[in-house]
Structure formats: structure tokens, C-alpha cells
Amino acid sequence: MNGEALLSARNIEASYGPVLALRGVTVELRAGEVVAVLGANGAGKSTLLRVISGTIAPTRGEVRLDGEPTGAAAPDALARRGIVHVPEGREVFPLLSVRDNLVAGAYLWNNDRRVAADFERMFEYFPRLRERQSQQAGLLSGGEQQMLAIARALMARPRVLLLDEPSLGLSPALVKEIFAIVSRINRESGVSVLLVEQNAAQALALSSRGYVLELGRIVMEDSSARLLSNEDIREFYLGIKDRGLRGERRWKRRKQWR
Ligand SMILES: Nc1ncnc2c1ncn2[C@@H]1O[C@H](COP(=O)(O)OP(=O)(O)O)[C@@H](O)[C@H]1O
Numbered sequence: 001m002n003g004e005a006l007l008s009a010r011n012i013e014a015s016y017g018p019v020l021a022l023r024g025v026t027v028e029l030r031a032g033e034v035v036a037v038l039g040a041n042g043a044g045k046s047t048l049l050r051v052i053s054g055t056i057a058p059t060r061g062e063v064r065l066d067g068e069p070t071g072a073a074a075p076d077a078l079a080r081r082g083i084v085h086v087p088e089g090r091e092v093f094p095l096l097s098v099r100d101n102l103v104a105g106a107y108l109w110n111n112d113r114r115v116a117a118d119f120e121r122m123f124e125y126f127p128r129l130r131e132r133q134s135q136q137a138g139l140l141s142g143g144e145q146q147m148l149a150i151a152r153a154l155m156a157r158p159r160v161l162l163l164d165e166p167s168l169g170l171s172p173a174l175v176k177e178i179f180a181i182v183s184r185i186n187r188e189s190g191v192s193v194l195l196v197e198q199n200a201a202q203a204l205a206l207s208s209r210g211y212v213l214e215l216g217r218i219v220m221e222d223s224s225a226r227l228l229s230n231e232d233i234r235e236f237y238l239g240i241k242d243r244g245l246r247g248e249r250r251w252k253r254r255k256q257w258r
């Protein structure tokens with residue numbers, strides 16, 4: 001057992017009825033790290049985050065925070081201990097204003113001054129949210145809703161932020177913007193990030209290490225730099241056949257059309 005891990009999930013199995021979604025998955029996150037979990041659609045990425053956040057119970061294995069098993073704790077209790085989950089699909093409260101969505105994220109803190117300071121911090125990270133603070137969240141663009149979902153999670157002052165496919169459905173420019181903000185928040189506040197993504201290129205640019213999940217199993221784990229230069233990763237996850245720069249440019253153009 002690695003005593004240094006802030007968060008660890010060991011030998012996790014999870015299923016939905018007869019569907020075995022995770023088949024013995026082990027991942028670790030150290031304090032201050034950004035770690036990516038890559039994998040195709042259906043690989044089990046969201047299930048892994050649901051197990052870590054206490055949304056679903058694993059059928060085997062355990063999650064530990066600071067070496068302490070999280071047991072059957074509910075998401076609320078785990079959020080209090082510092083694990084906060086931003087689920088896929090940017091769930092914001094559509095009828096509430098941007099500001100009230102952020103207030104909802106701070107429900108753990110009964111401290112107005114602290115909440116006011118955190119507002120200011122979120123608006124500094126996400127200037128678009130400041131401009132739209134009194135608008136209904138449901139009227140924001142997809143990118144702004146993703147920013148709000150992340151900002152709302154940060155209002156709980158997590159130690160571990162679980163991010164489920166923040167890039168989904170967003171333009172490459174917006175993805176870049178959001179990932180740059182996440183990177184800044186990680187550097188400045190020290191929050192550790194477990195980032196689940198199909199967008200391997202962006203995720204590996206942000207993270208220091210990564211895992212590759214296939215059909216409920218970890219099939220590879222390495223530094224992000226080594227994963228980025230791994231031939232299989234390049235071909236299957238980045239769509240790059242190693243024919244030099246020209247292939248890469250073609251890939252970039254193709255991604256922009258998606
Ligand atoms: N709520 C659910 N009910 C039944 N099966 C599910 C549910 N969510 C996910 N699954 C199945 O579990 C497996 C892993 O899914 P998921 O964790 O969502 O993968 P990913 O996030 O990598 O796309 C898939 O086979 C998927 O069909």
C-alpha cells in the first residue's frame with residue numbers, strides 16, 4: 001500500500017445489475033496531482049468516479065482517503081471530507097441564477113465571509129461567470145455551464161476534485177480555456193484532480209500521470225509524457241498514425257470539425 005496517496009481506489013469492482021462495469025480497478029492520486037483516466041465510451045470511467053464519490057457502492061474493493069476507508073459514506077459525507085464530484089453532463093440548477101448555483105455549492109460552509117471570498121475567487125478564475133452572475137444558469141452556453149459546474153464544486157473547497165468529461169460537446173478553444181483554468185486552480189489552491197476524459201490529448205497535456213481504462217480494467221498506467229508518446233495511445237486515443245507532423249496537422253483539423 002502506498003502510504004503517500006491522498007486518495008486510492010483498490011481492486012474496485014462495480015456492476016449495474018448483470019453488467020460488470022469495473023473489474024478490479026486500482027488508481028491513486030497524490031496530494032496536488034492532476035491524474036487522467038482515459039478510455040473509450042463505456043470503458044467504466046464514470047462508474048469509477050461514482051464509486052469514489054460514494055454515489056454507487058462497489059461490490060468489491062475499497063476507496064481510501066488519507067489511508068482511511070471511506071466505507072459506505074454517502075456523497076454528502078464524502079464532500080465534507082473533501083471529495084467533490086462534477087458528474088458528466090454539467091448538471092447545474094437551470095432555474096437558479098449563476099450566483100445561487102454557487103451558493104448551493106457552498107452548502108458545507110455556514111460562514112458568509114468565507115463564501116463571499118470564494119465568490120470573488122471563482123469570478124476571478126471564471127470572468128464569464130461574473131458577467132452572468134444574475135442570469136439563470138439554464139440560459140448559459142454549454143461551456144459556461146461547465147465552468148459553473150466546476151466553480152460550484154470548488155465552492156465546497158474540495159481536496160479532491162473528480163471531473164467527468166468536462167470537454168464533452170465543447171469546441172476545442174473552450175476546452176483549452178477550461179483546462180487552463182483547472183490547471184491554474186490546481187497550481188494555486190493545491191486541489192488534487194482526477195480527470196476522466198475521452199479527449200486524451202487535452203487530458204494528457206493537463207495531467208502528470210494517466211491511466212487507460214478498457215472494458216472495466218486498467219490496461220496501462222504511466223507518466224502523461226510517456227503516454228503521449230506511446231504508439232498505441234497515439235493511434236487509438238489520439239488518432240495519430242506516426243507519419244510525422246503532417247499526420248498531426250490532419251488530426252487537428254479533423255478534431256475541429258467534430
Ligand atoms: N446506469 C446504468 N445502468 C446500467 N448500465 C450502466 C449504467 N451506467 C453505465 N452502465 C454500463 O456500465 C459500463 C461502463 O459505463 P460508464 O462508466 O458510463 O463508462 P464511461 O464513463 O467510460 O463511458 C458500460 O457498459 C455501460 O453501458
Ligand SMILES: [Mg+2]
Pocket residue numbers: 045046047088164165
Ligand atoms: Mg462517462
